[in-house]
Amino acid sequence: MSSPASLGEGRTPLVPSRGICSRLGLAELHFKLETVNPTGSYKDRFIAAELAHLAPRAPQAIMATSSGNTGSALAAYAARYAIRCLILVNEHAPEGKLLQMRAHGARLVRVRGFGSSPEVTQQVFDLLRRFQAEAGLPFVVSAYRYCPVGMQGVEDLGRELVEQTRGAPAHVFVPVGGGGLYTAVCRGLRRRWPVHAVQPEGCSTVVAAWRRGDDAIVPVTSTTRISGLSVPFDIDASLALAELRATGGTGITVTDGEIYAAQRMLAELEGILAEPAGAAALAGLLKLVEQGIFDRGDRAICLVTGSGFKDPESLAGLAAAGEELMVSLGELPELIRERIRS
Ligand SMILES: Cc1ncc(COP(=O)(O)O)c(C=O)c1O
CATH class of the missing domain: 3.40.50.1100 (Rossmann fold)
Structure with a gap:
């Protein structure tokens, strides 16, 4: 049930990929658009x-x-x-x-x-x-350690995925900062599906521990510039690590450059404007496909957790190659003729 101060959050769309799915030769890829929440993120x-x-x-x-x-x-x-x-x-x-x-x-x-x-x-x-x-x-703080009741609200995200796919299992890719979001998605899905954790190389707490095969979350000096994914110590990382092992998901690290490239693909091939953290899940999927670890016949879902409008600097990077002209009315007919030809 929505809260008295609800602004219409949740119940976000799950949209099928068009450009990226066919480019990668995947059977099925969907994006969960958390960007359409009232303030632009999950x-x-x-x-x-x-x-x-x-x-x-x-x-x-x-x-x-x-x-x-x-x-x-x-x-x-x-x-x-x-x-x-x-x-x-x-x-x-x-x-x-x-x-x-x-x-x-x-x-x-x-x-x-x-x-x-x-x-x-x-x-x-x-x-x-x-x-x-x-x-x-x-x-x-958006973490179970501090605010468990609020985090239960995020678990709806996992429940919605089950409803929207009518229970058809999929590999879910989730960006990880502090680890609360990842934990909430796994709990909402009741650990029924593999959920993959994607972190920037410059701030890998959960994935580093998963790779080492131990339970210690080692604090790091974060070097990533991906806003939202720079959490240098254990807030919910231990919980996320336990969930990662329970769901049988993979821990994936990606560079900031790979995240920006995924952000560009979402914008240019899917019409989805994500902030960089919102494109990290896709960067993780791309990495598994590139490494030949992801079976192209499997279903994939990438969370797009935040809107591109939030990060004008990265948006300017995406827009740099785009055209924007200012002309006088007299110049306009010729310009239109020229531009509609090519
Ligand atoms: C857009 C976005 N995606 C993902 C995350 C990661 O969530 P968590 O810190 O719970 O792992 C955040 C956290 O701020 C975020 O803002």
Whole structure:
């Protein structure tokens, strides 16, 4: 059931691939378009559930940490509940996400090293937990470790996949930062299907442990610039690792360049405008296909977790080769004749 402050999150479309499927010679590929959620990412599912849970306590203010999308969602939904929010944001959060948060009236603080240095990131979390205890303010992080009720809202994503495919099993590809999303999808699917975890090479916590075959999540100094996937220590990574082993999925790492290339393919071959993190799942599938590990006859689903509008810098990269002209009215007829010919 939707929460009282719902903006229409969830129930997102599962659309068949056109260009990429035929180019790769795959039997079936679908994209789950989380981009169409109200603030442009799957995080709306989390925030809608979390705020419905917190609302009866009537908090005056909420503190949160965010790489950008949790903050965008929180800022929008908190505006509906008339709750003030203070959001501590990753140093390298993209402009689109920062503007979204500010437009809804959230107070933002960007912290140097937050999201890349494991020490700084841990200390920010510890500090906020202290304030949470002292001031009794809710502390929102999109992870089971901090907000299990909100994360249950994300599990709907997995349940929707079962409904939308009428239970026909598929290989599901999920981008992994802190690991909460991956865990939620596996739980929503009740671990019935293989779910593959895709991380950037520059911030591989879960996949590195999966490859080593042990249970230790080793903190890393993150070098990836993919907003949303730069979580340098264990928030929900241990949970995600356990799910990865339980579903029999594969741990995949991809370079930032491979993620940007997948983002371009989505834009040019599918008409889907994703932010880079939203294209990481596809980059993971492309890697398995390239390595000959993925059976082209199997069904695949890639989550597209966030909208391209959130990251104008990467959008500018995609648009660089496109044409945009300014002409006078007198020049227009000749230009139209010329352009419709080729
Ligand atoms: C667009 C997008 N995709 C994927 C993720 C990864 O989610 P998690 O940190 O729960 O692994 C995030 C996290 O911020 C995100 O914003």
